[in-house]
Amino acid sequence: MNPQERKQQNLVTIYQALLELMMQKPMATISITELCHRARVSRTYFYRHYQSFDQIIIAYQTQNMLSYLRRLPRTSQVELADLMMHYFENTKLEAETYQLLIKNGQLDVLLQTFQTVFQLLIKQDRIGGHSSRLNEPYYLEYFSGAVINITVNWVKRGFVESPRYLGQLVARFTLLKP
Numbered sequence: 001m002n003p004q005e006r007k008q009q010n011l012v013t014i015y016q017a018l019l020e021l022m023m024q025k026p027m028a029t030i031s032i033t034e035l036c037h038r039a040r041v042s043r044t045y046f047y048r049h050y051q052s053f054d055q056i057i058i059a060y061q062t063q064n065m066l067s068y069l070r071r072l073p074r075t076s077q078v079e080l081a082d083l084m085m086h087y088f089e090n091t092k093l094e095a096e097t098y099q100l101l102i103k104n105g106q107l108d109v110l111l112q113t114f115q116t117v118f119q120l121l122i123k124q125d126r127i128g129g130h131s132s133r134l135n136e137p138y139y140l141e142y143f144s145g146a147v148i149n150i151t152v153n154w155v156k157r158g159f160v161e162s163p164r165y166l167g168q169l170v171a172r173f174t175l176l177k178p
Contacts, residue, residue, distance in 0.1 A: 008063070010041060010045070010049075011056070011059055011060055011063065012060070013039050013040070013041070014035065014039040014041055014046070014050075014056055015056055015057070015059075015060040016039075017035055017038035017039035018030070018035055018039075018053060018056055018057070019096075019097060019100055020038060021034065021035060021038060022100045022103075022104055023100065026104060027053060027104040027105075027106075028104075030053070032046055035053070054106070054108075054109055057101065057106060057109045058109055058112060058113060061109065061110070061113040062113050062116055062117070064090070064094065065090075065113055065114070065116070065117040066117070068086060068087065068090045068117070069117065069120070069121070071086065072086060072126075075128075076125075076126070077125065077126055077127060077128030078126055078127065078128055079127075079128045079171070080127055080128070080167075080170070080171040080174060081167045081168045081170070081171035082167065083121070083126075083127065083167070084147070084166065084167035084168075084170040084171060085163045085164045085166070085167030085168075086163075086167075087114075087147070087163075087167070088151070088154070088163035088166045088167060089163040091151055091154075091155070091163075092159055092163060095155065095159065098110075098151070098155045099155060102152055102155060102156070107148060107152065110148050110151070110152075111144055111145065111148045114144045114147060114148055115140055115141070115144045118140065118143065118144060119140060122134050122135070122140075143174065146170075146173070146174075147170060150166065150169075150170065154166060
């Protein structure tokens with residue numbers, strides 16, 4: 001196993017251990033020693049790679065979202081409704097994780113991860129049919145906050161609507177066309 005694969009495997013292991021502990025008690029009461037023991041990594045490993053539990057979550061969620069991007073249709077641009085449908089499908093697949101993160105007040109982590117990936121999509125010009133507003137100051141923050149709020153409420157309500165419906169709803173609310 002090459003170093004990059006080993007690093008990815010360790011990230012998955014420590015992230016899964018953190019989630020298992022979060023199922024038992026609030027994240028604020030989990031110790032680094034407890035996490036390292038559960039993940040079977042040393043405290044030295046933890047401190048060499050992370051400064052907080054948030055960094056573990058961000059690293060894993062970013063990898064998860066990048067994996068989501070790789071599953072998008074192979075066209076140069078994808079309509080926002082389709083992008084968002086895939087995002088909500090991914091969220092539903094990760095339902096238990098999202099529920100734990102929401103329960104533990106990790107909305108900033110979800111927001112930061114979404115912003116990172118959406119910014120990458122903007123930079124790569126992957127969003128079809130959009131206006132120049134995507135590059136306006138604060139648009140990324142506005143849009144990301146709206147999507148995360150919809151996501152949180154959708155998760156809390158038990159995924160009542162379909163991912164397709166929510167993708168279309170976000171696109172309609174956003175009115176990306178000039």
